[in-house]
Amino acid sequence: MLPRPPEEPPSWWPSADPGPTRGGALTARLGVLAGSSLLVCFVTGLISHYLGHPWSWLPPPARPAWLYRLTQGIHVITGIATIPLVLAKLWSVQHRLRQWPPARSVAHAAERASVGLLVAAVLLELVTGLLNVLQYYPWPWDFVAVHFATAWLVIGSVALHVAVQLPAIRDGLATPLSRRGTTRGLSRRGVLGSIGLGVGTVVATTVGQVVGPLAPLALLAPRRPDRAPDQDLPVNRTAAAAGVGTAARASTYRLEVRGRTERSFTVSELESLPSQRRSLPIACVEGWSRNAHWQGPSLLDLVASVGGGASSQVTVTSLEDGPYAVSSIRDGQLRGALLATHLNGQRLSLDHGYPVRLIAPGRTGEQQTKWVTRIEVS
Numbered sequence: 525m526l527p528r529p530p531e532e533p534p535s536w537w538p539s540a541d542p543g544p545t546r547g548g549a550l551t552a553r554l555g556v557l558a559g560s561s562l563l564v565c566f567v568t569g570l571i572s573h574y575l576g577h578p579w580s581w582l583p584p585p586a587r588p589a590w591l592y593r594l595t596q597g598i599h600v601i602t603g604i605a606t607i608p609l610v611l612a613k614l615w616s617v618q619h620r621l622r623q624w625p626p627a628r629s630v631a632h633a634a635e636r637a638s639v640g641l642l643v644a645a646v647l648l649e650l651v652t653g654l655l656n657v658l659q660y661y662p663w664p665w666d667f668v669a670v671h672f673a674t675a676w677l678v679i680g681s682v683a684l685h686v687a688v689q690l691p692a693i694r695d696g697l698a699t700p701l702s703r704r705g706t707t708r709g710l711s712r713r714g715v716l717g718s719i720g721l722g723v724g725t726v727v728a729t730t731v732g733q734v735v736g737p738l739a740p741l742a743l744l745a746p747r748r749p750d751r752a753p754d755q756d757l758p759v760n761r762t763a764a765a766a767g768v769g770t771a772a773r774a775s776t777y778r779l780e781v782r783g784r785t786e787r788s789f790t791v792s793e794l795e796s797l798p799s800q801r802r803s804l805p806i807a808c809v810e811g812w813s814r815n816a817h818w819q820g821p822s823l824l825d826l827v828a829s830v831g832g833g834a835s836s837q838v839t840v841t842s843l844e845d846g847p848y849a850v851s852s853i854r855d856g857q858l859r860g861a862l863l864a865t866h867l868n869g870q871r872l873s874l875d876h877g878y879p880v881r882l883i884a885p886g887r888t889g890e891q892q893t894k895w896v897t898r899i900e901v902s
């Protein structure tokens with residue numbers, strides 16, 4: 525048992541009066557909105573994560589080719605929409621930080637501590653996600669691992685919070701918003717309206733990253749897919765930034781293909797192989813995506829030329845070192861893959877992966893390896 529706190533707070537304790545606008549009716553509605561947005565963000569995030577980090581016994585699907593484009597697009601948009609919703613929800617309950625007594629019992633103290641953990645986890649998740657979208661990684665730890673682990677902490681603590689607050693949520697939703705008129709400040713409907721306007725604005729200025737015709741509105745997007753520097757497709761990392769410009773243009777460049785046998789191709793040999801055309805999107809983890817027309821030899825044909833086949837596991841290696849140097853591909857994605865020599869009707873530019881880049885359906889952007897120099901078949 526805790527010692528019993530005095531009935532009245534000390535004189536220096538700030539007032540916990542919620543004011544005319546805050547209250548259960550508003551909080552419950554904001555909670556439903558923030559919670560729903562967070563849930564959609566969580567589920568699409570899980571699917572996206574699976575597509576990027578599949579289990580060995582369950583190959584990621586190749587169809588629909590735009591699956592990652594869809595899940596990652598929704599993930600980033602709902603994540604951004606969740607930020608103003610969560611801030612509004614916190615604003616609506618902030619007077620409770622000053623409630624007296626701070627804790628009535630051990631159980632009450634534990635419940636308040638769990639809310640503290642929930643708030644910390646949600647803020648960490650939203651801030652790391654937003655900084656990733658802005659292509660800013662100011663921390664030393666692995667973004668994906670931390671963002672993924674925190675997502676489970678968030679969803680678990682939200683579930684606990686909803687369970688504990690269920691009676692209050694029911695009450696709040698049953699109370700009409702307009703029941704209590706207010707003489708100062710915004711009315712509750714006014715508050716909801718302003719939040720709606722805020723959420724609408726951040727979504728409208730982000731959704732153009734994914735939806736082509738809305739691209740001119742994508743003011744908040746670091747990459748406007750309609751303002752591509754080159755061949756009508758954005759470039760995050762140029763050949764110069766990756767340090768591969770010289771090697772990619774060198775006359776000594778070869779594509780090595782290793783399986784039961786080994787073959788090696790010069791650029792002009794690659795260009796004279798039978799080629800196929802495919803329309804496939806590039807969809808970046810940061811949320812931007814764009815469809816493009818690709819042409820080049822089928823990866824499966826090259827795999828077959830060294831004794832592999834549709835059930836092979838294939839590893840593709842870039843001229844570049846670093847996090848995007850290697851990707852693996854199998855199953856339906858392998859059958860749908862090209863080693864692109866052409867993009868939107870032109871010879872692939874250096875920044876897009878010249879001499880050849882991997883492009884396949886259903887994959888995350890980072891798995892679409894540029895400047896490919898080695899293919900290993902097992």
Ligand SMILES: Nc1nc2c(c(=O)[nH]1)N[C@H]1C(S)=C(S)[C@@H](COP(=O)(O)O)O[C@H]1N2
Nearest residue numbers: 758759760761808842848889890892893894
């Ligand atoms: N070798 C190599 N391949 C790469 C990358 C890279 O930096 N190096 N970037 C990846 C990422 S994160 C994406 S989204 C796509 C498109 O990136 P781009 O815009 O830099 O072409 O290519 C992928 N392939």
Ligand SMILES: [Mo]
Nearest residue numbers: 808809889890
């Ligand atoms: Mo990316």
